[in-house]
Amino acid sequence: MARADAPPTTLFRGATLHPGDGRAPFVGEVVFEGGRITEVREGSARAPRGAEVVDLAGRHVCPGLVDAHVHMGVMPEGSPHESKDINEMTSPVTPQMRALDAIWPGDTAFNKARAAGVTTVCVLPGSGNVIGGTGVVMKTSGRNVERMAMRTPACLKVAFGYNVKHSHGLKANRMPLTRMGIAALFRQAFDEARVYADKRRKDPELPLDAGKEVLCAALRREIPLRAHCSRSDDILTALRLAREFDLELILDHGYEAHFVLEEVVAAGASVVLGPAFRTCGSTESLHMSFESTKVLDDAGLVVAHMTDHPIIPVEYLAIQAGLCVRAGMTPARALSTITYNPARILGVADRVGRLAPGLDADLVVLDGPPLALESRVLETRIEGRVVHRWGDAIPVPGAGFVGGAEP
Numbered sequence: 001m002a003r004a005d006a007p008p009t010t011l012f013r014g015a016t017l018h019p020g021d022g023r024a025p026f027v028g029e030v031v032f033e034g035g036r037i038t039e040v041r042e043g044s045a046r047a048p049r050g051a052e053v054v055d056l057a058g059r060h061v062c063p064g065l066v067d068a069h070v071h072m073g074v075m076p077e078g079s080p081h082e083s084k085d086i087n088e089m090t091s092p093v094t095p096q097m098r099a100l101d102a103i104w105p106g107d108t109a110f111n112k113a114r115a116a117g118v119t120t121v122c123v124l125p126g127s128g129n130v131i132g133g134t135g136v137v138m139k140t141s142g143r144n145v146e147r148m149a150m151r152t153p154a155c156l157k158v159a160f161g162y163n164v165k166h167s168h169g170l171k172a173n174r175m176p177l178t179r180m181g182i183a184a185l186f187r188q189a190f191d192e193a194r195v196y197a198d199k200r201r202k203d204p205e206l207p208l209d210a211g212k213e214v215l216c217a218a219l220r221r222e223i224p225l226r227a228h229c230s231r232s233d234d235i236l237t238a239l240r241l242a243r244e245f246d247l248e249l250i251l252d253h254g255y256e257a258h259f260v261l262e263e264v265v266a267a268g269a270s271v272v273l274g275p276a277f278r279t280c281g282s283t284e285s286l287h288m289s290f291e292s293t294k295v296l297d298d299a300g301l302v303v304a305h306m307t308d309h310p311i312i313p314v315e316y317l318a319i320q321a322g323l324c325v326r327a328g329m330t331p332a333r334a335l336s337t338i339t340y341n342p343a344r345i346l347g348v349a350d351r352v353g354r355l356a357p358g359l360d361a362d363l364v365v366l367d368g369p370p371l372a373l374e375s376r377v378l379e380t381r382i383e384g385r386v387v388h389r390w391g392d393a394i395p396v397p398g399a400g401f402v403g404g405a406e407p
Contacts (some may be wrong), residue, residue, distance in 0.1 A: 009033040010384065011047045012372035014057035014361070018370055020339035020354045024332050030061060032361035035383035040355045062120025062335065062370045063355050064362030064382065066105045067317050068227070068342035069252055069306035070270045071111060072123055073103035073145070077310060085315075087128035088241045092168045092176060093189050096211035097133025099123045100152050103145045113140040113386040117364035117377045120150070120343070120352045127159035127228040128167035130176065135216060135226060137346045137363075141387045150348055155216045155250070158186065159228035160237055162282050168359055183237055187366045190215055190245050224248035226272075230284035232256040250345055252306075253283055258292040261299055270302040273337075275312035276320045288326035290320075297333060304342035322371035331371055 012030040016038065019025070031039040031048060047053050061183055074085045085102035088094045102381050113121065125132035134153035142148040160182055176182045191239055193215035217223050227238040230253040241258075242249040248406025251257060254271040257264050264271065273293055280286050296303040305320045307313065312320075317338050324334040343353025351360050361384040368375030380388040 001234050001292070009038075009048050009051040011051045011053045011055055012056050012061055012365075013044060015059045015061040015365070016057055016369075017355055018060060018062035018332070018335055019168055019356070020063040021356075022333050022336045022340065025060075025176050030355060030363065031131075032363070032384050033205060035361055035385070037355065037357055037359050039357060041355075054303055056106065056365060058367075059378065060366045060369055060375070062117070062364050062366070063339050063353055063359075064364055064380065065115070065117050065317055065338045066120045066342040066346070067118050067306055067309070067314055067338070068122050068304045068345055069274070070109075070111065070121045070128065070309040070314055071122055072106045072121060072140075072309050073105060073313060074099055074123060074125070075310055076104055076107040083224070085166065086126035088125075089128045089172070092130045092164065092174070093185055094129055094130045094133055094211070094214055095156060095189070097125055097213040098136075099125050099151065099211060100136045100145060100149065103138075105137070105143055105145055105148065108272065109194060109309055110140050112313065113313045113376060114252050114380050114382075116317065117366070117370075117380050118314055118317055119362040119364075119380065119382050119387075120346075120348065121309075121314070121345050122154060122342075124155070127163040129155070130159060130164055131215075132157040132159060132180050134223070137348055139382055141382045141385075146238055150351065151346065153214070153217070153223055154346060155224050155226045156214060157226050157228070158238075160234035161229060161231060161284055162276075163228065179237065183241065186241055188242075190219065193219060206400045218247055219245060221246070221248050226250050226252050228252050230255045232259040234284075236263060239263055239269065242267065253284075254310075255288050255292075256290075258295045259287070261295065262298075265299050265301060270304070271296055272304045272306050272342070272345060274306045274320060275308040276305070277316075278312060290323045292335075293324045293337065294328045297329065297337075302344055303337060303342050304345055305337045306342070306378070318371055318374065322373060325371060331369065335370055366405070 028042040122137045135155045136152040137150045137154040138148040193212045196212040197216045229235045229238045248371040249269045251271045321334045321338045340353040343349040363381045365379040366375045378390045
């Protein structure tokens with residue numbers, strides 16, 4: 001249902017449209033009303049009665065970009081002496097934590113995201129714990145995180161490898177110190193959740209356990225696992241555990257997923273690659289490769305790119321997709337790794353990620369192709385409302401919109 005304050009009918013005319021779903025661009029029109037796209041058509045037709053017609057001849061329009069893995073708001077920029085809210089590392093197993101409870105919309109990263117055409121993100125807890133808590137899919141405009149949220153809880157963050165070992169075994173001198181310990185704690189948590197679920201079925205009056213309720217939601221496949229795993233051994237461990245507990249699995253980082261491609265394809269796991277173009281800081285990132293994106297995509301996997309902001313600034317999301325073109329992907333397929341594919345992975349493809357009737361009018365207007373380094377974002381809209389224009393003054397932190405009432 002459209003909001004009462006939603007913008008009137010608008011027609012974008014004459015732009016080169018980039019659908020976002022892997023199809024080639026074409027010159028055409030987009031009509032949107034009440035925050036939703038109502039028509040997408042090639043060529044030109046009569047404007048709806050009373051519509052505002054915006055001539056975009058020579059411009060390019062694509063759907064709002066989707067970053068499937070960020071820590072915006074829970075790891076704010078510019079506060080080096082304040083402890084971050086990304087990892088509750090007082091325990092290695094904290095499924096009851098919710099990123100929603102820690103997000104500060106005043107983080108300047110939200111302004112940068114809108115200026116770069118990024119309109120949807122998934123904010124996750126960090127990778128310090130074996131089980132870190134739940135993430136939230138949200139728009140990048142607004143002051144109130146509950147209103148910005150599209151899906152919460154959206155997923156359960158789990159992690160394998162160096163980060164967990166370093167955070168607990170090396171820093172706190174407690175389990176897990178090894179990859180064996182990580183897998184053991186994972187199994188223990190989910191085994192205990194199964195026992196808890198069985199007891200609750202027999203006696204519904206038993207007290208609720210918030211953490212085990214989250215694990216049970218994953219066991220019922222109501223939410224997927226977002227598994228931090230970069231090396232092939234950690235990827236195989238994640239696949240093994242997902243198979244043991246019949247869990248829906250999304251592989252995050254996945255730098256060596258192409259090394260175990262057959263197993264990943266057989267499991268039907270999605271892959272969120274990145275962050276990319278940074279110095280390899282450990283053995284887990286030695287095999288970062290933009291060529292691997294094409295390998296995974298050609299194999300039929302749903303593959304997306306992410307920035308892991310602030311590891312790579314969120315405003316550089318499109319550059320990662322652009323580098324996939326240099327590695328052999330078509331621009332249309334590469335664009336889908338930051339539009340339609342992450343929307344599918346996040347479970348919000350019925351709202352964002354494409355230029356299609358019925359979806360949110362999250363639109364980006366550029367002066368060149370979306371993945372070209374020299375292209376500038378001239379305008380970003382979220383649900384039809386302008387949230388960024390080229391040349392705007394620096395917005396007030398947390399405002400999250402330009403003019404009018406808050407979304």
